[in-house]
Amino acid sequence: MRNEQLADILRPDSFDTIVGQSHLFGKNGAVRRMVESGRITNMIFYGPPGTGKTTAASVIAARSGMTFRRLNCTSASLNDVKQVLAETANIFGAGGILLYLDEIQYFNRKQQQSLLEYMEDGRVTLIASTTENPHFYIYNAIISRSSLFEFKPVGAAEMIPALERALAHLNRAHGSAIVADAKVLSYIAGSVRGDVRRAIGLLENAYFAAGGEGDGSPRTGAITEENVNDFRVSVGNFNEDAHYDLLSCLQKSIRGSDPDATAFYVAKLCAAGELIALCRRLQVIASEDVGLAYPLAATVVRSCCESAMELGFPEARIPLAHAALLLATAPKSNSAYMAVAAAAEDLEQGLGAEVPPHLQSPLFRGYKYPHDYTCNFVQQQYLPNDLAGKHYYAYGENKTEQAAAAHAARIRAEGGKKRS
Secondary structure, three states: OOOOOHHHHOOOOOHHHOOOOHHHHOOOOHHHHHHHOOOOOOEEEEOOOOOOHHHHHHHHHHHHOOEEEEEEOOOOOHHHHHHHHHHHHOHHHOOOEEEEEEOHHHOOHHHHHOOHHHHHOOOEEEEEEEOOOHHHHOOHHHHHOOEEEEOOOOOHHHHHHHHHHHHHHHHHHHOOEEEOOHHHHHHHHOOOOOOHHHHHHHHHHHHHHOOEOOOOOOOEEEOOHHHHHHHHOOOOOOOHHHHHHHHHHHHHHHHOOOHHHHHHHHHHHHHOOOHHHHHHHHHHHHHHHHHHHOOHHHHHHHHHHHHHHHHOOOOOHHHHHHHHHHHHHOOOOOHHHHHHHHHHHHHHOOOOOOOOHHHOOOOOOOOOOHHHEHHHOOOOOOOOHHHOOOOOOOOOOOHHHHHHHHHHHHHHHHOOOEOO
């Protein structure tokens, strides 16, 4: 039996029924005015999940008159893209193809580049969506040929009409008379951080937990906050709290040098499809928790993350495991992290506003060029006057930083003499 999502069944079919995003699809919305004037350009939609990106693409496609094709980049391959592009040469693509790429951040550079020629000559009009910053994950040439539109979390009040439509549909479909007052609908809408899909899923679960059922009689009753709370944590496959909890568990396991726990949390995050979040967190850990104890860790982890992004799941978990276990078994130091945090505290206090003049323009005299001195070192003031003599960095106890500490002591003892 097919278990179609209620949010998909109720997907709006016009700009008027899209909830939220009035800056894009309201009466004076930018995208609405553009489409209604007859122009459909390449577009990139970015913003949190459940804010209407896919819905908007469907509405635009229905108004375009073009052949509509949709690919989900979490599972689509380059061959899938080529099959769509090949349609431009036959009768089905004679009027142009509107291609919607959902989660385009999962396409690697080669997959994205394959679209350029077709976008350039108009055979393909691209609408792409992403939950990430497009400037980080979308090829610059794609961005330069597209208009970017931000989708914002949908406000609780804006979400109510969608919940009312969902409840009415459920009652019609099941011959029931379950009700939900305004307070409960507002409670649902306020529980999902602007995600309409999650709100509808939460309402649907609460609906089937509410009321009673007589012999052959329609179900009646009211949805309560208690019904909602029974499902609130489990809306979706991977709620936001669990997302951050697992990333926190991973970082603490790596920081604690536990490779077994590290492997477990990598596997759990991979099973949840958290490719981008996992890559981001591993790169943070490489500099925050391993840092100067093993400086090459940052380079290796970056390389593994780039490999994972190109491969996609399921193969991506192999370089991700490589990176995570390297970090878990590496020596640890947070000295760089602590140094910059201490400096940031002084900045927040308004200190260090004026940097030393001799470090600025060559027009200011007084700067000593270290390479003119023995050991390529000469003592001089680099910090601003109000911070002179302040120490932010403390050498870690690991082998690498202790070697750096010994080097610093030697050049201060032996250097500083002007070369002849």
